[in-house]
Amino acid sequence: MATRSDTTKCKLYDAALALIAEKGFAGTTVDEIVERAGVAKGTVYYHFAGKAELVEALIAERLTPLQEQFRMTLEAACTPSAALEALVRAELEWIRDNRSFSKMLMTELWREERIWHDTLFSLRHSIIGYFERAIADGIAAGVFRSDIDAAFAASALFGMTVTSALDWLVFSPETPLDTVAEQIRRLASMAVTSGSAA
Amino acid sequence: MATRSDTTKCKLYDAALALIAEKGFAGTTVDEIVERAGVAKGTVYYHFAGKAELVEALIAERLTPLQEQFRMTLEAACTPSAALEALVRAELEWIRDNRSFSKMLMTELWREERIWHDTLFSLRHSIIGYFERAIADGIAAGVFRSDIDAAFAASALFGMTVTSALDWLVFSPETPLDTVAEQIRRLASMAVTSGSAA
Amino acid sequence: MATRSDTTKCKLYDAALALIAEKGFAGTTVDEIVERAGVAKGTVYYHFAGKAELVEALIAERLTPLQEQFRMTLEAACTPSAALEALVRAELEWIRDNRSFSKMLMTELWREERIWHDTLFSLRHSIIGYFERAIADGIAAGVFRSDIDAAFAASALFGMTVTSALDWLVFSPETPLDTVAEQIRRLASMAVTSGSAA
Amino acid sequence: MATRSDTTKCKLYDAALALIAEKGFAGTTVDEIVERAGVAKGTVYYHFAGKAELVEALIAERLTPLQEQFRMTLEAACTPSAALEALVRAELEWIRDNRSFSKMLMTELWREERIWHDTLFSLRHSIIGYFERAIADGIAAGVFRSDIDAAFAASALFGMTVTSALDWLVFSPETPLDTVAEQIRRLASMAVTSGSAA
DNA sequence: TATGAATGAGCATTCATTCAT
DNA sequence: CATGAATGAATGCTCATTCAT
Numbered sequence: 106m107a108t109r110s111d112t113t114k115c116k117l118y119d120a121a122l123a124l125i126a127e128k129g130f131a132g133t134t135v136d137e138i139v140e141r142a143g144v145a146k147g148t149v150y151y152h153f154a155g156k157a158e159l160v161e162a163l164i165a166e167r168l169t170p171l172q173e174q175f176r177m178t179l180e181a182a183c184t185p186s187a188a189l190e191a192l193v194r195a196e197l198e199w200i201r202d203n204r205s206f207s208k209m210l211m212t213e214l215w216r217e218e219r220i221w222h223d224t225l226f227s228l229r230h231s232i233i234g235y236f237e238r239a240i241a242d243g244i245a246a247g248v249f250r251s252d253i254d255a256a257f258a259a260s261a262l263f264g265m266t267v268t269s270a271l272d273w274l275v276f277s278p279e280t281p282l283d284t285v286a287e288q289i290r291r292l293a294s295m296a297v298t299s300g301s302a303a
Numbered sequence: 304m305a306t307r308s309d310t311t312k313c314k315l316y317d318a319a320l321a322l323i324a325e326k327g328f329a330g331t332t333v334d335e336i337v338e339r340a341g342v343a344k345g346t347v348y349y350h351f352a353g354k355a356e357l358v359e360a361l362i363a364e365r366l367t368p369l370q371e372q373f374r375m376t377l378e379a380a381c382t383p384s385a386a387l388e389a390l391v392r393a394e395l396e397w398i399r400d401n402r403s404f405s406k407m408l409m410t411e412l413w414r415e416e417r418i419w420h421d422t423l424f425s426l427r428h429s430i431i432g433y434f435e436r437a438i439a440d441g442i443a444a445g446v447f448r449s450d451i452d453a454a455f456a457a458s459a460l461f462g463m464t465v466t467s468a469l470d471w472l473v474f475s476p477e478t479p480l481d482t483v484a485e486q487i488r489r490l491a492s493m494a495v496t497s498g499s500a501a
Numbered sequence: 502m503a504t505r506s507d508t509t510k511c512k513l514y515d516a517a518l519a520l521i522a523e524k525g526f527a528g529t530t531v532d533e534i535v536e537r538a539g540v541a542k543g544t545v546y547y548h549f550a551g552k553a554e555l556v557e558a559l560i561a562e563r564l565t566p567l568q569e570q571f572r573m574t575l576e577a578a579c580t581p582s583a584a585l586e587a588l589v590r591a592e593l594e595w596i597r598d599n600r601s602f603s604k605m606l607m608t609e610l611w612r613e614e615r616i617w618h619d620t621l622f623s624l625r626h627s628i629i630g631y632f633e634r635a636i637a638d639g640i641a642a643g644v645f646r647s648d649i650d651a652a653f654a655a656s657a658l659f660g661m662t663v664t665s666a667l668d669w670l671v672f673s674p675e676t677p678l679d680t681v682a683e684q685i686r687r688l689a690s691m692a693v694t695s696g697s698a699a
Numbered sequence: 700m701a702t703r704s705d706t707t708k709c710k711l712y713d714a715a716l717a718l719i720a721e722k723g724f725a726g727t728t729v730d731e732i733v734e735r736a737g738v739a740k741g742t743v744y745y746h747f748a749g750k751a752e753l754v755e756a757l758i759a760e761r762l763t764p765l766q767e768q769f770r771m772t773l774e775a776a777c778t779p780s781a782a783l784e785a786l787v788r789a790e791l792e793w794i795r796d797n798r799s800f801s802k803m804l805m806t807e808l809w810r811e812e813r814i815w816h817d818t819l820f821s822l823r824h825s826i827i828g829y830f831e832r833a834i835a836d837g838i839a840a841g842v843f844r845s846d847i848d849a850a851f852a853a854s855a856l857f858g859m860t861v862t863s864a865l866d867w868l869v870f871s872p873e874t875p876l877d878t879v880a881e882q883i884r885r886l887a888s889m890a891v892t893s894g895s896a897a
Numbered sequence: 898t899a900t901g902a903a904t905g906a907g908c909a910t911t912c913a914t915t916c917a918t
Numbered sequence: 919c920a921t922g923a924a925t926g927a928a929t930g931c932t933c934a935t936t937c938a939t
Contacts (some may be wrong), residue, residue: 129414131329135909145925148908152923208413215410215469216327219922228429250493257486258469264460264466271413288455296494298487308898332933343900345937350898354934505919515705525810527725527754528911541921543916550912563936604809610722611806611865654881656866657859664858667809684851691844692890703902729930738902744931746902899939908932915925 116142118163126205129212130160161221167206168228170282171199175235185243186294192236193293194265194286200270201282211271233259240297248258249297262293312350314340316361322372324403327410328358328417353456359419363405364428369397373433384492385439391464391491392484398468399480408467433459447495460491510548512538514559522601525554525608526615543589557617563602567595571631581639582690585659588632589662589689590682596666597678607667630654635691645693700718710736712757718800723806724754724813755815761800762822771827779837780888786830787860787887788880792878794864795876805865827853834891845893856887 120141122132136158139146153159178195182188200207210267214225236259243249273285318339322331323482337344351357376393380386398405411421434457441447464487471483516537520529531552536541549555574591578584597604610621632655662672662685667680714735718727729750733740747753772789776782794801808819830853837843860883867879 120431128416129329131327132414132416136907146910146927147912147925148923150912151907151925156909210929212410214409214414215406216330218330241337244407250489254486254488257470257483260470260488261463261467261487264470269307269455269459269461272455272462288452289459291448291451292456292459292494295496312899333932333935344902344935345899348935348937349900477903509919524812525725527723528812531914532912542914542923543921544919546916547921562747608806608809611802612726614722614726644887644912649885650882653863653866654886657863657883657886660858660862660866661855663862668854668858674726681851684848685855687844687847688852688855688890692886709903728928730928740906740931741904741933742902744933745904774925900937901927902936902938904934906933909930911929912927913925915920915923917923918922 109115110152111138113142113144114143114146114162117149117152117247118166121159121163122167122205122209124248125160126208130157134251142273143199161224164228167203167223171203172231174199174229175232179235179239182239185239185248187237188242189236189262189288189293190290192239193289194234194262194282196266197270197273197282197286198291200267201274207267207271211267217274234264236260236263237269243297253297258297262296265289265292307464308350311327311340311346313332313361314342315347315357316364319357319361319408320403323358324406328407328414348351355418359422361372362419365401366422369401370429371424372397372474377433377437379383383437383444383446384496386437386440387495388461388484388488390437391460391487394430394461394464395468395480395484395487399467399472402472405465406471408419409465424449431461432467434458440466441495456495460494463487464488502667506548509538509540510558511557512540513545518563518601520604521556522604526553526612534626550615553616554615555601557620558666560617560620561680563599564620567599568624568627570595571628575631575635578635581635581642581644585632585689585693586634586640586686588635588656589685590678592628592659592662593666593669593678594617594686597670600670601606603667607663609619623678631660632659649693654693656666658692661663661685661688700781704746707736707738708756710738711743711746711753712760715753716761716799716803717755719754720802724751724803734815751814758818758822761797762818765797766822766825768793769826773829773833776833777840779833779840781819782833782836783830783856783887783891784880786833787856787883788876790826790857790860791864791876791880793881794861795868798868801865803859805861830854830857834855839889847891850892856890859883859886870877 109168117138120131124137125143127133135146138156138159139149142148149156149159153162174195175192178187182191185233207302210225214229215221216222230265233256237255240249240253240262241255242252244251244255257265269285269289273280315336316335319331322335325331333347335488336354336357337347341500345356347357350359355367373390376389380389401450408423411419412427413472414420422467431454434451438447438451438456438460439453442449442451442453469485471478513534516534517529520533520537523529523642529544531545534552534555539646545552545555549558557662562569570591574587578587606621609615609617610625612618631651636645636649636654636658637651639648640647640651664679664684669676709731710871714732715727717730718735721727729740729754732750732753733743743750743753748755768789769786772780772785773782773818804819807813807815809815811814828839831849834843834847834852834856837848838845838847858881863879867874
C-alpha cells in the first residue's frame with residue numbers, strides 16, 4: 106500500500122519538519138531538506154509545486170490525526186469537567202509528542218502571507234471548537250458558570266495550555282506530564298466552575 | 304534634543320516594525336525597510352551593524368517603557384487581586400497599542416538562533432515575574448489558593464491573556480477592551496482564588 | 502501498416518510542432534510535449550535520443566513532401582512566368598497549411614548551434630533552387646531581363662513571398678489566398694520581366 | 700552626462716546583444732552576460748527587473764536611432780523612386796552595421812510570448828510605414844503603378860531586402876554593399892514602376 | 898551624516914535525461 | 919513498447935552587505 110511516492114514524500118515530510126522546527130521556514134533551505142531526506146533536489150519539485158507547498162502538504166497530512174484524536178477524546182468523556190480535563194491532557198500529550206510540529210505551528214501561525222495560513226487557522230478554530238463545546242455543555246448543565254462566553258473561555262484555556270506546555274518543555278522538561286496537567290486542571294476547572302466568585 | 308541621527312533611526316524603527324509584524328523578520332528585506340522609511344539603503348549600515356542589529360536596537364528601545372509600565376502597575380495596586388487585574392489590563396492595553404510589536408514578539412520569541420533571543424526571553428521572564436509576585440503575594444495573604452505553583456500560574460495567566468488578546472484583535476477588534484478584560488478577570492480570578500475546587 | 506510505434510511518434514510530432522511554433526524550441530519542455538501527446542515522459546527517450554533528435558526527425562519527416570510538391574510544381578509549368586507564379590502560389594499554400602511548421606522554420610533557421618541547422622539550410626537552398634531555375638530559364642528564353650542575377654533574384658522573391666505570407670496570416674488572415682498571390686504575382690513578374698527600367 | 704549607471708547599462712547591452720545574436724535569448728545565460736560585461740551578477744538585477752527586461756530595454760534603446768535614420772532618409776529624398784532606393788540602402792547598411800541586432804530581431808520577432816513582442820512589432824510597423832509612404836507617394840504621382848496595394852508592397856519590399864541582406868552577409872559577405880543595393884534596386888523599382896506588365 | 902551603485906554568495910526552481918519496472 | 923519516479927547540473931533571481939562619493 107505504501108507506494109514509492111508515499112515513501113519519498115514521508116521522508117521529505119520528516120526532514121522538513123525537523124529542520125523547520127529548528128530554524129523556521131525561511132531559515133531552512135531545500136538543499137538541507139533533501140540532504141536530510143536522502144533524496145535529490147529535483148524530487149521535491151517532482152512531488153510538490155515548491156517548498157511552501159511541501160510544507161502545506163505536510164501540515165495537512167499531520168493534522169488530520171490530531172483532529173481525530175481530539176474528536177475521540179471529547180466523545181469518550183462523560184462529564185463536561187472530565188471532557189475539559191481530557192482535552193487539556195490530549196493537547197499536552199500532543200505538544201510533547203510533536204514538539205517540532207508545535208514549535209513550527211507557534212512561529213508560523215501568525216504569518217499571514219503564507220499559503221497554509223488558512224489551513225492553520227481552520228485547524229486552530231476546529232480545536233478550540235472542541236473546548237468550546239465542552240464548556241458550552243458545562244454551562245448548559247449548570248456545572249459551569251453562566252457569566253462567561255464559551256468561545257472566549259475556550260480560546261483562553263487553549264492558549265493557557267499551549268503557553269504552559271511550551272514553558273514546560275523549554276524550561277523544565279523533566280517535570281512529569283501529570284504534574285503539568287494537574288496544575289492546569291486546577292486553574293482551568295476553577296476558572297469555569299460555577300460557585301462564589303471574587 | 305532629537306538629533307538628525309535620532310530622527311533617522313526612529314524612521315527606520317517604525318518602518319522595520321510595521322513590515323516585520325506583517326511579514327516576519329526573514330520575510331522583510333532591507334530594501335523594503337529603507338523604502339518605507341524614506342532613506343537610502345546605506346543609511347541602515349551607517350547606523351547599525353546590520354539588519355539584525357537594527358531589530359535588536361528596536362526591541363531594546365521599545366521594551367524599556369513596557370517594563371516600566373508593568374512595574375508601576377504592580378506598585379500602584381493595593382491588593383493581590385487588584386494587582387492581577389491591573390496587570391492583565393496593562394498587558395491587554397499594551398498589546399492593543401503595540402499590535403505590530405506584539406505580533407513580532409509572538410513569531411520571533413521561539414526562534415532560537417536570533418541574536419535578540421536572550422533579550423526577548425528575559426523580557427518574557429521579567430513580565431511573568433510581575434504576575435508571579437502578585438500571585439505569590441495573594442497566596443501568602445491567604446486570598447489565593449495555596450495548591451498552585453505561583454510561577455506556573457503566572458505563566459499560564461500570561462499566556463491566557465496573550466492568546467485572548469490576539470484572538471480579540473484578529474477576530475473581533477470592535478469588542479471594547481473592557482469587555483475582554485472583564486472576561487479574563489472572571490476566568491483568572493476564579494482560577495486562583497481560594498475556595499472549593501472541582 | 503501504421504505500427505503502434507508510428508502512432509506514438511506521430512502524436513509526439515504533432516504535439517512538439519504545435520508547442521514549438523508557439524513557444525520556440527528552447528521554450529518548450531519535454532513535459533509539455535508528452536502531456537499534449539498523451540504519453541509518458543520516458544516514451545520520448547524510448548523513441549528518440551533526446552529532445553533535439555525528436556525535432557530533427559520531425560523536420561525530416563515533414564520536409565520530404567514539401568520538396569516533392571515544389572518539384573512537381575516546377576515540372577508542371579509550361580513557361581518560366583507560369584513556373585514562377587506557380588512556385589509562389591505553392592509556397593503560399595504550404596505556409597498557410599503548415600503555419601506551425603513555417604513559424605518554427607523562421608525562428609530556428611538562423612540558430613546556428615542547432616543540430617538540424619544543416620537540414621534546414623539545405624532545404625532552403627533547394628527551394629530557392631527551384632525559383633532560380635525558373636528565373637534562369639526565363640532569362641535564357643529572353644522573357645526575363647538579363648541584368649539580374651538569377652540566384653540573387655530567387656532568394657529575393659522567396660523572401661518576399663515568405664514575408665508577405667506571414668504578414669498575411671498574422672495581420673489579415675481573412676484575405677483570400679488568391680488576392681495575396683495576385684499581389685505578389687504583379688510585383689514579382691514586373692521585377693523580373695524584361696523591358697524598360699526606372 | 701554619462702553617469703555610472705549609464706556606463707554599466709551600456710556594458711550590459713553590448714554583452715547581451717553579442718551573446719543573444721550568437722546563441723539566442725534562451726540560450727544565453729545571465730552568468731555569461733555579466734562575465735562578458737565585466738560586472739557582477741547582481742548588477743543586472745539592480746538595473747533591470749530581469750533578463751527579459753534587460754533585452755527589452757536594449758531593444759528600445761537601440762531602436763530609436765534606427766527609426767530616426769529612416770525618418771531622415773525619407774525626408775531627404777526628392778522623388779518616390781529615390782526615396783525607395785534610399786530606404787533599401789539604409790536598411791542594408793543598418794543590417795550590415797548591426798548584424799547581431801538584426802539576427803536577434805529575425806529570431807525573436809515571431810516569438811509571441813516575449814515581453815518585447817509589442818516593441819518589436821511596432822518597430823516593424825513603423826519601418827514598413829516609411830516604405831509604404833514612399834510607395835503611396837509614387838502611386839499618387841503616377842510614377843508607380845496603381846494596381847498594387849501600397850501597404851502590401853511595402854511589406855514585400857521590406858522582406859525582400861531583409862532576406863537578401865541576410866543571404867548576403869551569411870553566404871557572400873565579400874560582395875560590396877553597392878552591388879547588393881543595385882540588384883535590389885533593379886528588382887524593386889521594376890516591381891512598382893508603372894508601365895507594361897506581364 | 899547620508900547616499901545608491903555594485904557586489905556575490907546563496908537560494909528556489911527548472912528540465913533534459915536516466916532507469917528500474 | 920511504455921512508464922513515471924528520481925536525478926542533479928544548470929539557471930534566474932534575491933538580498934544583506936560594502937564602499938566610493
